[in-house]
Amino acid sequence: MRGRSRTAIWAGLAVVVAVAVPQTAWWDLNHTVFAQAVVSGLLIGGVYSLVAMGLSLVFGVLDIINFAHGALMTITIYVSYLLFQNYGVDPYVSLVVTIPLMFVVGVGIQRFAINPVMDAPVHNQLLLTLGIAIIIENLALVLFTGTPRSIELAYARNEFDLGVVTLDFPLRVFGAVVSLPKLIAFLVALLLAGVLYLLIQRTQLGAAIRASAQEPEGAELVGIDVRRIYMVTFGIGAACVGAAGSLVLPFLFVAPTAGATFTIIAFVVVVLGGMGSIPGALVGGLVIGLTQELTQLFVPGSKFLGVFIVFLAVLLFRPEGIFGKAQR
Amino acid sequence: MKRTTVLLSLLLSLVLVAAACSDDDAGTTTTAAAESPATTTAEEAPATTQAAPATTQAAPIEPPDPILIGAIHPLTGGLAGAGNRMDNGARMAVDEINAAGGIASLGGAPLELVSADSTGAAEVGVSEAERLIGDGVSALIGTYQSGVTLPVAAVAERDGVPLVIDVAVDDSILDQGYTYTFRIQPNATSMGTNGAKFLSELGGDEIKTVAYLHDDTAFGVSVSEAFTAAAAALGIEVITDIPYAPFSVTDLTTEMAQAAAGSPDVIVVTGYYGDGLLAARAATDLEVDVKAIVGIAQGAFHTPQFVEDFGADSELFFNSNYHFNSSDPIVAGILERFEATFDDAMDTEAMLAYQAIYVIADALERAGSSDPADVQAALATTNIADHFLAYPGPITFDDTGENINAEPVLMQVVDGAVQQVFPAELRETDPVFPGTPWGG
Numbered sequence: 001m002r003g004r005s006r007t008a009i010w011a012g013l014a015v016v017v018a019v020a021v022p023q024t025a026w027w028d029l030n031h032t033v034f035a036q037a038v039v040s041g042l043l044i045g046g047v048y049s050l051v052a053m054g055l056s057l058v059f060g061v062l063d064i065i066n067f068a069h070g071a072l073m074t075i076t077i078y079v080s081y082l083l084f085q086n087y088g089v090d091p092y093v094s095l096v097v098t099i100p101l102m103f104v105v106g107v108g109i110q111r112f113a114i115n116p117v118m119d120a121p122v123h124n125q126l127l128l129t130l131g132i133a134i135i136i137e138n139l140a141l142v143l144f145t146g147t148p149r150s151i152e153l154a155y156a157r158n159e160f161d162l163g164v165v166t167l168d169f170p171l172r173v174f175g176a177v178v179s180l181p182k183l184i185a186f187l188v189a190l191l192l193a194g195v196l197y198l199l200i201q202r203t204q205l206g207a208a209i210r211a212s213a214q215e216p217e218g219a220e221l222v223g224i225d226v227r228r229i230y231m232v233t234f235g236i237g238a239a240c241v242g243a244a245g246s247l248v249l250p251f252l253f254v255a256p257t258a259g260a261t262f263t264i265i266a267f268v269v270v271v272l273g274g275m276g277s278i279p280g281a282l283v284g285g286l287v288i289g290l291t292q293e294l295t296q297l298f299v300p301g302s303k304f305l306g307v308f309i310v311f312l313a314v315l316l317f318r319p320e321g322i323f324g325k326a327q328r
Numbered sequence: 329m330k331r332t333t334v335l336l337s338l339l340l341s342l343v344l345v346a347a348a349c350s351d352d353d354a355g356t357t358t359t360a361a362a363e364s365p366a367t368t369t370a371e372e373a374p375a376t377t378q379a380a381p382a383t384t385q386a387a388p389i390e391p392p393d394p395i396l397i398g399a400i401h402p403l404t405g406g407l408a409g410a411g412n413r414m415d416n417g418a419r420m421a422v423d424e425i426n427a428a429g430g431i432a433s434l435g436g437a438p439l440e441l442v443s444a445d446s447t448g449a450a451e452v453g454v455s456e457a458e459r460l461i462g463d464g465v466s467a468l469i470g471t472y473q474s475g476v477t478l479p480v481a482a483v484a485e486r487d488g489v490p491l492v493i494d495v496a497v498d499d500s501i502l503d504q505g506y507t508y509t510f511r512i513q514p515n516a517t518s519m520g521t522n523g524a525k526f527l528s529e530l531g532g533d534e535i536k537t538v539a540y541l542h543d544d545t546a547f548g549v550s551v552s553e554a555f556t557a558a559a560a561a562l563g564i565e566v567i568t569d570i571p572y573a574p575f576s577v578t579d580l581t582t583e584m585a586q587a588a589a590g591s592p593d594v595i596v597v598t599g600y601y602g603d604g605l606l607a608a609r610a611a612t613d614l615e616v617d618v619k620a621i622v623g624i625a626q627g628a629f630h631t632p633q634f635v636e637d638f639g640a641d642s643e644l645f646f647n648s649n650y651h652f653n654s655s656d657p658i659v660a661g662i663l664e665r666f667e668a669t670f671d672d673a674m675d676t677e678a679m680l681a682y683q684a685i686y687v688i689a690d691a692l693e694r695a696g697s698s699d700p701a702d703v704q705a706a707l708a709t710t711n712i713a714d715h716f717l718a719y720p721g722p723i724t725f726d727d728t729g730e731n732i733n734a735e736p737v738l739m740q741v742v743d744g745a746v747q748q749v750f751p752a753e754l755r756e757t758d759p760v761f762p763g764t765p766w767g768g
Contacts (some may be wrong), residue, residue: 148409301571
């Protein structure tokens with residue numbers, strides 16, 4: 001029964017590929033375009049990783065499916081935008097504001113909204129986070145109107161003399177273009193992933209978070225305030241996506257729905273990487289970024305087709321994700 | 329066991345949200361809530377009725393009932409920016425008509441705008457149209473999106489209430505033989521054919537090949553198809569055609585690199601504002617080696633906001649699109665009043681919504697009746713020469729309801745301002761071609 005359905009699914013995937021590939025002239029692919037797809041995929045993948053890390057942490061530790069994750073990102077996109085427009089604060093400098101701010105917002109949401117429903121059925125929690133997302137999006141709509149706005153960094157297309165080497169942005173790598181804002185977002189995302197990994201693996205707080213995730217009652221017994229750990233964890237998750245908001249501002253645009261675009265992708269990344277796994281989110285983000293851009297090469301206009309094929313395949317064949325531990 | 333349940337519910341909810349997102353982002357469930365402020369503002373309209381009865385003092389009869397006009401636009405979701413500006417444009421027209429004494433042939437009856445939120449989704453647009461018709465509107469305007477307008481036009485036809493399309497481009501909306509739907513803006517064929525004509529006039533023999541980057545909704549597909557057919561007749565070949573999903577893309581660099589890969593003479597872009605900005609950024613980062621980037625019915629490249637936000641990099645982008653008549657002093661006055669009232673720059677979409685109200689007011693005046701069927705009959709014989717758009721002739725509808733004089737103009741950002749460059753009689757400055765900010 002199980003074997004037969006798997007065969008049917010493989011057959012289905014084979015049909016999709018067989019139908020899609022001949023429609024594209026994949027064999028005469030231009031090398032520059034291929035390089036561009038790889039570069040763009042990795043760069044956007046870094047941002048996906050950062051967004052997904054927060055989501056994964058919240059899911060892995062609290063077992064909460066946070067649909068408000070993208071909306072939290074929208075908040076910092078607006079905060080960074082307003083700081084830039086009104087006070088000329090560089091979006092990267094505004095990380096100093098947005099990361100702590102979103103930590104506090106996250107702790108607040110967990111304390112006042114989610115903690116009370118921790119034991120409620122999963123669909124109640126899900127609707128609650130969806131409700132928070134709708135409130136945030138519509139608040140942004142009322143306050144800032146729906147008009148998309150954008151900023152351009154004055155130094156995004158400059159030369160930087162680093163002594164050893166002069167970097168002329170946008171950089172060219174094998175003919176592919178690397179824009180400065182995307183490179184910065186990618187590097188900062190990797191850095192934050194490292195910091196978060198060390199925090200979870202090497203600190204006492206991290207140990208408490210891991211304990212609360214694995215065995216909440218046991219953690220409670222040895223004196224860990226699990227509710228407090230939940231608040232801190234949700235705060236860290238919100239801080240991750242908050243950082244992502246500030247980082248994407250210079251190459252995306254500001255609109256009430258800007259962050260929501262990332263929510264679905266982040267869920268795919270979390271499932272792919274494994275719930276609660278930081279390295280999983282990092283690798284998952286890069287894989288999904290690459291999948292999306294390479295799909296665009298082979299099936300123009302269907303960027304997300306490949307992403308969802310990967311998503312379904314992971315759910316069916318390795319539901320615990322690449323880095324996740326099997327549950328049974 | 330528990331994990332499986334969680335995963336299943338996650339998958340289910342993802343599918344649900346994805347369905348909602350394909351037209352719009354999660355705004356669907358908010359309709360009722362988001363709408364109440366809009367209807368409250370609509371209720372402010374009767375305030376102007378108190379001013380109107382000044383003339384009716386001699387005969388102390390009751391002031392005439394307001395005439396309801398329904399406006400359906402995406403007031404929430406990814407297109408909320410344009411949708412709210414259009415709603416504001418319509419509201420301003422209603423206020424001005426009321427301040428000038430309402431509809432004279434109906435005893436100075438004032439207009440009342442009833443706003444509705446399509447959320448960008450076809451099914452919501454339909455249910456809102458049905459609600460407004462139930463409320464007794466004499467006519468509808470809307471809806472900014474072809475995909476929403478198509479089913480709304482069907483409702484208008486079925487219930488016999490005229491729909492004046494301010495913005496929605498797809499030809500097929502009026503291909504159904506409807507008699508109750510009228511369109512002020514150029515349709516996809518007009519957009520595509522005129523776009524191709526402008527390219528050929530602009531470049532002569534220098535434009536032989538085109539790469540086309542367009543959104544994958546009814547809007548982008550219909551315009552690109554019309555362009556491709558018209559361009560072929562003029563000896564211009566579309567060598568690459570790349571669609572993209574306008575509301576979920578966060579980067580168009582790969583798409584732009586694909587478009588540039590075939591070394592086309594020109595890259596043509598059709599889409600909405602946000603994705604247009606991403607396309608412009610990708611072209612600038614890549615410094616694509618083409619003679620020009622030309623928008624056709626593109627939602628960004630001809631707007632003051634694009635020039636403001638994208639700065640010096642916006643220089644020399646072309647766009648062939650509908651445009652208000654920027655050389656008309658009356659239009660300049662409208663732009664000023666809009667800016668003063670809403671603290672927001674008026675764009676052509678808002679002007680088209682503003683115009684739609686004037687077209688309906690003109691029909692009401694001539695019909696001397698607010699009955700939808702009479703309004704429809706009057707709309708069919710519309711002939712408005714003093715309109716606000718850059719068209720070669722008056723607004724007048726053919727048998728299918730198309731405005732026969734609806735044509736786009738070609739604009740270019742020159743010296744930090746959007747200027748009309750084609751046709752010659754509407755030219756504000758000479759086009760710069762070949763012209764890209766990074767090229768020769």
